[in-house]
Amino acid sequence: MRVRARDVVKAYGHTIALDGFTVEVDTGVTGLLGPNGAGKTTLLTLVLGLARPEAGQLEVLGHDPASAGPTVRARLGYSPERDVLPPHVSAADFVVHMARIHGLPVTAARTRAADTLRWVGLGEDARRPLGTLSTGQRQRTLLAQALVHDPDLVLLDEPTAGLDPLERDVLVSSHLLPEIERVADAVVVLRAGRVAAHHLLGSDQATGEVRIEVDGDAGGLAAACTARGLTVHDQHAGRLRVHAPDDRALDTLRDAAVATGASLRRVQREAPALADLYHAATLGGP
Amino acid sequence: MSDAHPGRGDDGSPDGGDPAAQPRARLADLGVAAYDGPRGGVAVAVAALATHTARRLLGLGRRPRAKLVPLAVLALAYIPAVAFLGVAVLVPEELSALLTLDVRTLLSTITVAVAVFVALTGPEALCPDRRHGTLTLYFASGLSPATYLWAKAAAVAAVLLAVTLGPALLLEAGSALVGLGPEGALASVARLGRVAAAGAVLAGVYTAVGLAAASLTDRHAVASGLVIAALLGSNIGVGLLDAAVAAPAWLPLLSLVTAPLELVDRLLGTTGEVAGVATTRVVAANLGWLAVLGGLAWWRHDRVRPS
Numbered sequence: 001m002r003v004r005a006r007d008v009v010k011a012y013g014h015t016i017a018l019d020g021f022t023v024e025v026d027t028g029v030t031g032l033l034g035p036n037g038a039g040k041t042t043l044l045t046l047v048l049g050l051a052r053p054e055a056g057q058l059e060v061l062g063h064d065p066a067s068a069g070p071t072v073r074a075r076l077g078y079s080p081e082r083d084v085l086p087p088h089v090s091a092a093d094f095v096v097h098m099a100r101i102h103g104l105p106v107t108a109a110r111t112r113a114a115d116t117l118r119w120v121g122l123g124e125d126a127r128r129p130l131g132t133l134s135t136g137q138r139q140r141t142l143l144a145q146a147l148v149h150d151p152d153l154v155l156l157d158e159p160t161a162g163l164d165p166l167e168r169d170v171l172v173s174s175h176l177l178p179e180i181e182r183v184a185d186a187v188v189v190l191r192a193g194r195v196a197a198h199h200l201l202g203s204d205q206a207t208g209e210v211r212i213e214v215d216g217d218a219g220g221l222a223a224a225c226t227a228r229g230l231t232v233h234d235q236h237a238g239r240l241r242v243h244a245p246d247d248r249a250l251d252t253l254r255d256a257a258v259a260t261g262a263s264l265r266r267v268q269r270e271a272p273a274l275a276d277l278y279h280a281a282t283l284g285g286p
Numbered sequence: 287m288s289d290a291h292p293g294r295g296d297d298g299s300p301d302g303g304d305p306a307a308q309p310r311a312r313l314a315d316l317g318v319a320a321y322d323g324p325r326g327g328v329a330v331a332v333a334a335l336a337t338h339t340a341r342r343l344l345g346l347g348r349r350p351r352a353k354l355v356p357l358a359v360l361a362l363a364y365i366p367a368v369a370f371l372g373v374a375v376l377v378p379e380e381l382s383a384l385l386t387l388d389v390r391t392l393l394s395t396i397t398v399a400v401a402v403f404v405a406l407t408g409p410e411a412l413c414p415d416r417r418h419g420t421l422t423l424y425f426a427s428g429l430s431p432a433t434y435l436w437a438k439a440a441a442v443a444a445v446l447l448a449v450t451l452g453p454a455l456l457l458e459a460g461s462a463l464v465g466l467g468p469e470g471a472l473a474s475v476a477r478l479g480r481v482a483a484a485g486a487v488l489a490g491v492y493t494a495v496g497l498a499a500a501s502l503t504d505r506h507a508v509a510s511g512l513v514i515a516a517l518l519g520s521n522i523g524v525g526l527l528d529a530a531v532a533a534p535a536w537l538p539l540l541s542l543v544t545a546p547l548e549l550v551d552r553l554l555g556t557t558g559e560v561a562g563v564a565t566t567r568v569v570a571a572n573l574g575w576l577a578v579l580g581g582l583a584w585w586r587h588d589r590v591r592p593s
Contacts, residue, residue, distance in 0.1 A: 048426050070328050070428040078426035084419030088348070100334035101427045103326035112321060119318045145423065150321035155426075 034190030087131025208245030408496030409509035451485030
């Protein structure tokens with residue numbers, strides 16, 4: 001488990017930023033979604049060990065970041081939302097410097113900085129001062145400095161570029177739903193400092209709906225499913241959707257197909273649209 | 287990624303050759319490979335940051351204009367010692383004895399150069415990190431506000447030691463070599479130790495002044511003004527108080543100029559303008575200044591959070 005939070009509370013004065021926040025972030029890319037003020041940046045601050053929660057337990061890479069901050073941060077890569085690059089330094093020199101700050105020897109820092117900058121697509125422009133690079137190139141430099149030391153977990157706060165090829169464990173805070181939907185394995189939606197939703201994207205846990213196509217009319221199969229206690233939606237011609245949230249329901253669906261002699265052409269779990277999940281989580285009742 | 291090969295047929299075999307007999311080359315996009323080499327801890331990070339900062343303070347790897355002030359200050363600091371030693375070597379002993387230059391006088395002179403250097407260059411240690419937000423990245427690494435400040439303090443102090451310690455040691459060692467130093471090897475070594483401590487005191491206090499001033503703002507020019515205001519202001523304030531009321535003997539130690547120079551005097555076996563105050567109080571005053579100024583810098587940096 002990369003991040004484990006249980007009943008975490010963090011307040012700034014009278015403002016409660018995280019209010020009993022509980023979540024477990026596993027491997028892969030996890031999107032952190034939520035409106036402004038939902039507590040995303042506060043969570044990243046706590047994960048980095050730069051602030052201490054008032055209550056609850058937080059574990060990052062097996063350590064308490066509040067008490068083992070340097071140990072945890074040495075294994076993290078972080079790319080902030082704000083442009084924090086010094087304009088007069090070249091991208092190459094800056095990434096080498098950050099690799100050194102993360103403890104890499106000089107030679108390894110130079111080699112890895114060159115590799116990482118090439119990988120994020122900076123190439124020859126890495127020799128130019130950062131102040132002369134485009135916004136996109138500066139974003140890529142931020143990503144490079146977050147990856148150069150091969151961290152165990154990467155924290156990206158509102159990145160706008162370079163998410164595509166990340167085959168790493170990443171916790172990414174973003175408001176770009178399509179981008180997150182494309183790259184994330186899971187999403188955590190925050191609302192008012194609490195977890196409003198936690199979904200594994202592309203998994204069957206999200207909706208429990210199964211889309212079925214049969215040869216001929218699906219009316220018989222729909223009736224058999226209903227008779228066996230399954231809920232059927234949208235039956236039309238050879239298509240229907242059945243609510244089958246677990247393996248037992250799937251077994252019932254299979255039995256119904258066998259009993260009616262339905263010729264199955266397609267059986268597919270239906271993944272929810274992230275936008276629907278997000279809006280349901282952020283606009284739902286308390 | 288690509289397995290197209292110049293000079294091969296469609297089947298990938300060399301022209302006219304047996305495809306099965308030829309191994310096929312293949313390019314693969316490996317991305318950024320995992321790193322399983324050595325990783326240093328916080329000490330390495332501190333050393334890397336200190337080295338990087340010291341280079342910036344000296345203008346290394348920067349525009350020629352950035353090198354101007356450090357080079358000028360270094361020259362200003364070394365010229366008196368080198369000139370004195372030159373005279374001592376070149377002219378008869380009787381004449382050179384008349385042109386004496388002791389370490390106390392040299393350090394007093396150098397203090398002006400140190401103050402100018404701290405005011406003009408010292409803010410470069412902290413201000414850009416705050417101004418550009420790079421501090422966020424440092425604090426997201428193994429560094430903490432305390433270790434970050436230790437690295438910056440080490441960098442500033444190392445550069446200042448080149449100004450305070452180098453010329454004084456050069457003068458002392460040179461004087462010993464031309465026969466103007468203390469009698470005996472042990473006495474010479476002890477004297478060098480005292481001179482080194484005196485240089486370290488000046489470098490330490492002025493480092494704290496520079497870092498404290500620079501921690502209050504992200505503007506270089508404002509920080510420079512704050513350094514000058516702290517040095518001159520404390521000195522003028524003490525002077526005004528001393529003239530206005532029956533001030534206690536230790537009052538001059540509230541001056542950032544007087545306090546370190548008084549300790550330098552004590553280390554070199556003399557006393558300055560606060561002769562009536564015990565050396566322990568002089569030491570305490572300097573430690574107090576270090577604590578106040580260092581604490582201010584730490585407090586300012588401990589409040590930084592990702593944005």
